[in-house]
Amino acid sequence: MAVALLAGCGAAQTDPPSPLAEPTGSAVEDGRRPLTRPGAPGTLVEPATGLGSRPPAWLGTRELPRTSSGYGEVRPTPPALRNRRFTLPDTVPMLGGKGFAAKVVSPAPGRVIARSTWKPGCPVGPGDLAWVRLAFWGFDAQRHTGELLVHRTVARDIVEVFGTLYRQRFPQEQVVIVRSYDPDAPPTGDGNGTGAFVCRPSTGATYFSQHAHGLAIDLNTFQNPYAKGEVVLPELASAYLRRDRVRAGMIVPSGPVVEAFARIGWEWGGDWQQSLDYQHFSQNGR
Template sequence: MKKLLSIITIWLCSTICAQSQIFTSSAIPDSIWATMQGKTWNKNPYIKRSDLRYLRISHIDLEGRTHVGEMVCNKLIAEKLLAIFSELYKAHYPIQQMRLPDVYDADDERQMRANNTSCFCYRNISESKNLSKHARGLAVDINPLYNPYIRYSKKDGSQIVEPANARKYIERTAKFPYKITRNDLCYKLFTKYGFIWGGAWRTKKDYQHFEFNVR
């Protein structure tokens, strides 16, 4: 009897967990669109509301707690992202938080410092006049505090780390949580679905960054 009860308990837990998983894509709700105004979205000739999708994504943090995150992305990669994050969730791959950048007033430094995973934000590449892939919702940053963007100043060649509080994570042979490497499931899934990893770039390194090139 005890063995039967144990089996039933395990089955119920797995069923409830399966039912509680959320991986959805929809048009941008009015409430979300209103929040985005003047923050992640500004009037422009390149991206329209209809080009974007609002995702709700279950994810697990390092302590094993389940959360439902939010993400806005280009409709061209919405299903790819749901497939990727579903696999990461099943594998208990840790993602600390996934909030819309509007929570941080679209301030990239602030949200990176908070280790926030995100996608769409209409902005330029850091220290550039060129639009970022994030401006079209075609790039995702994963656990950015632990996977910083490392570049070199055009003025004096000095090393710049973004976010600024991530300097201790630039040594990629060291052991620490949330780290993305070529042997990492996150890397394997994103590249499987056609994304390019910023950690493989030569002149700069963007370990948090995965972008999709539309042909």
């Protein structure tokens, strides 16, 4: 089991100590320079304040009726979410340091795979996935730590991307391993976050998504919704289809997020023609 610790200008999280011993990685400086200065569209340097800077008490509790598409009913974005800019509590302990840091464990430990959506029949085996813990910048202008499962062949590239996003002060609400995928779960239409591996079919299709291969990432899914025809996901995020009104956490053409992923050869779903997937980046552009 290979472990690598990369430290630069941010913090990252760790799981509680495992009963299985893991070798300790070595810290190295990340001297890469930003592609764009902090303050670029979609970034945030000062802590967010005012309406939208705190999660509403009803978040995640209001079920939407389903439509013939199988998804929830698309409704106007509530005022508290029209300029959504809060960061939820971290779900894993923080990595040490004062700047960006990341830790890669490859292959991912069994205890981590067990709390993901992996199951027999997924297009990748558990040994193909790497566990990446990394720092990210929150809407509160503080260091936070999150975790991802990605294909082991792209783990270092993902660390490079998130290091750039941290230095650019691109804020995120949470960076998490998706723990369950249930298309029949009651939709609330207000979910948000950044995630990678999910063993699921592609949206509206029967074949496996690139997420099921660990070769795709969705960032800030509420600020960067998916839209095709009458379908908007998340269903309450339609205010963010106004891409000319750039708010913190939004991905914009030629902005720091698109540039960072382009640097590792990944393409953005916001450039698609038949559907717009503003949150999505993947190695094969699909």
